Amino acid sequence: MTTPDLPAPSDFIRAIVAQDLTAGKHGGRVVTRFPPEPNGYLHIGHAKSICLNFGIANEHHGVCHLRYDDTNPTTEDPEYVQAIQEDVRWLGFEWGDKLFYASDYFEQLYLYAVQLIKKGKAYVDSLSAEEIRRYRGTLTEPGKDSPYRTRSVEENLDLFRRMRADEFEEGAHVLRARIDMASPNINLRDPVLYRILRAHHYRTGDKWCIYPTYDYAHPLSDAIEGITHSICTLEFEDHRPLYDWVIEQCDTPHRPQQIEFARLNLSHTVMSKRKLLELVEKRYVAGWDDPRLPTLKGLRRRGYTPEAIRAFCEHIGVAKRDATIEAALLEHFIREDLNRRAPRVMGVLRPLRVVIDNYPEGQVEEVEAVNNPEDPRMGTRKVPFSRVLYIEREDFREDPPKQFFRLAPGREVRLRYAYIIQCTGVVKDERTGEVVELRCTYDPQTRSGSAQAGRKVKGTLHWVSAAQALEAEVRLYDSLLQNSVGGPTDAQDFTAQLNPHSLERLTGCRVEPSLAGSSPGHRYQFERQGYFCVDPDSTKDRLVFNRTVSLKDTWAKVEKAQRGEESG
RNA sequence: UGGGGGAUCGUCUAGUGGUAGGACGUCAGACUCUGGAUCUGACUACCUAGGUUCGAGUCCUAGUCCCCCAGCCA
Numbered sequence: 001m002t003t004p005d006l007p008a009p010s011d012f013i014r015a016i017v018a019q020d021l022t023a024g025k026h027g028g029r030v031v032t033r034f035p036p037e038p039n040g041y042l043h044i045g046h047a048k049s050i051c052l053n054f055g056i057a058n059e060h061h062g063v064c065h066l067r068y069d070d071t072n073p074t075t076e077d078p079e080y081v082q083a084i085q086e087d088v089r090w091l092g093f094e095w096g097d098k099l100f101y102a103s104d105y106f107e108q109l110y111l112y113a114v115q116l117i118k119k120g121k122a123y124v125d126s127l128s129a130e131e132i133r134r135y136r137g138t139l140t141e142p143g144k145d146s147p148y149r150t151r152s153v154e155e156n157l158d159l160f161r162r163m164r165a166d167e168f169e170e171g172a173h174v175l176r177a178r179i180d181m182a183s184p185n186i187n188l189r190d191p192v193l194y195r196i197l198r199a200h201h202y203r204t205g206d207k208w209c210i211y212p213t214y215d216y217a218h219p220l221s222d223a224i225e226g227i228t229h230s231i232c233t234l235e236f237e238d239h240r241p242l243y244d245w246v247i248e249q250c251d252t253p254h255r256p257q258q259i260e261f262a263r264l265n266l267s268h269t270v271m272s273k274r275k276l277l278e279l280v281e282k283r284y285v286a287g288w289d290d291p292r293l294p295t296l297k298g299l300r301r302r303g304y305t306p307e308a309i310r311a312f313c314e315h316i317g318v319a320k321r322d323a324t325i326e327a328a329l330l331e332h333f334i335r336e337d338l339n340r341r342a343p344r345v346m347g348v349l350r351p352l353r354v355v356i357d358n359y360p361e362g363q364v365e366e367v368e369a370v371n372n373p374e375d376p377r378m379g380t381r382k383v384p385f386s387r388v389l390y391i392e393r394e395d396f397r398e399d400p401p402k403q404f405f406r407l408a409p410g411r412e413v414r415l416r417y418a419y420i421i422q423c424t425g426v427v428k429d430e431r432t433g434e435v436v437e438l439r440c441t442y443d444p445q446t447r448s449g450s451a452q453a454g455r456k457v458k459g460t461l462h463w464v465s466a467a468q469a470l471e472a473e474v475r476l477y478d479s480l481l482q483n484s485v486g487g488p489t490d491a492q493d494f495t496a497q498l499n500p501h502s503l504e505r506l507t508g509c510r511v512e513p514s515l516a517g518s519s520p521g522h523r524y525q526f527e528r529q530g531y532f533c534v535d536p537d538s539t540k541d542r543l544v545f546n547r548t549v550s551l552k553d554t555w556a557k558v559e560k561a562q563r564g565e566e567s568g
Numbered sequence: 569u570g571g572g573g574g575a576u577c578g579u580c581u582a583g584u585g586g587u588a589g590g591a592c593g594u595c596a597g598a599c600u601c602u603g604g605a606u607c608u609g610a611c612u613a614c615c616u617a618g619g620u621u622c623g624a625g626u627c628c629u630a631g632u633c634c635c636c637c638a639g640c641c642a
Contacts, residue, residue: 010582133638141638174640211640238571331592460603553604
């Protein structure tokens, strides 16, 4: 985590904070907040905001509040409240006792509203929703005053009190700010401050039937908590005059400053709550923690580490221009992290049986394997080797193309940490012609670590000993969307862009016996393949792995280029 | 000719009048018992047009393009 006084990432928001500090603007305090609405799970876009808000606070020995923006009970759910806290903690941030809810301020907010009415700055409007929309005007035409705009303070007070007292139907009245129906900024055309919602609130129960809107509750919540810098995304930029209006008119003791930055867009995935919800509800994915989703829960299940996500968030920067980060950048950070930390292991995804004809039947020897060449402290382990093995089906070609350094009839390769073998025969299924087994011989002189082991071969393969191998299921993931799009303006039916091959389940995979008993959440590098994470679906008898990300695959590039030449 | 924002390598991002830098990516090579990692090298950018200036990505003028806003959502 960011340590105070170390050189921090620099961006325009941090520059503003630093300037404010120098100017003594908030008495030297820095208080930020992360204000999620509990109506969905957190995703990596939220992670950017979390890292920003908590990061800035930490850098200045300040605090960052976790505050739920729970002003709309019709869409919010306590399920999300719990999940959000878990996710923020998992990401590595602590809010101490600074856990708040906008609903904690409902009474204060109501009192402020009464003051606004008394000042003539708010009124009860009895137009229908549809009428309000029509009276609002358009982007190019000014709005018209509601006929109720001129109600007396007394009448407004009475009506507002009775709204609270549950005397009206939903939609009968709203409380609106009296600002300017002709403002070129539509947000200033008498925005709604309170609406009647006869909904049960998960925290305040049935105490309230009127609820404040975001535009009213948010600035006041910030002010009440003494937030100094209220950081939000760009779409709220033209709400800032309203934010400031509310603070000004309510004459709060603190004057927080709203600053906007560009939200995170990631290629090949979706980030909007609406779309994520749709994917979950319509069962395009298995749930909020589906490893294909950019939700924090999904990324965690996929095998992403909080460290990698934080490193990603720190490196993408903070600016005001719309940007879409390539998914490859996120992958870079998880590879970088896991390369350092993940123990190596051998696992065969699509097994091809290999019999070493000149290896003694029934013999098993143990070869020593390095757990992590990047970190000698992680030690070594023993891996059983015997006459019958499995190698990766794609590591054998009967008719090898150029540059194919792996096994083929007559060819030699090294088995990682073991012997050099030569392919002497190919056994095929008589009916299908499919290669079902390889016959090989080994060179006893070439065992890894032995004096004569120095002979060079072009390829090294991973393998498992058939008798000792554990059977496993492996889930391979590809991007959620086929195209890189995913921006906020793409087609309404984004589901047409879903990648039909985003999930591939492999059963009958074989992994080395050292993996026995590995528990969910453990991460490994399967040598030559990628990083894998034990899934909670694992049972005592059968491990399930999620592929977090593949290793970079130079051969795949070479082969693709070769194909391109052929067809071109 | 409504308002608010924004334009720098393929993608992000620095640069606030003085050599356009970094990361990812891509390509080429070295090394390698992971075609991983690592290490070299290369690649490609200031939206346009004028102007100010010894000097402009930065300042000025005029354009162009992109994003956001007409919820009793946030």
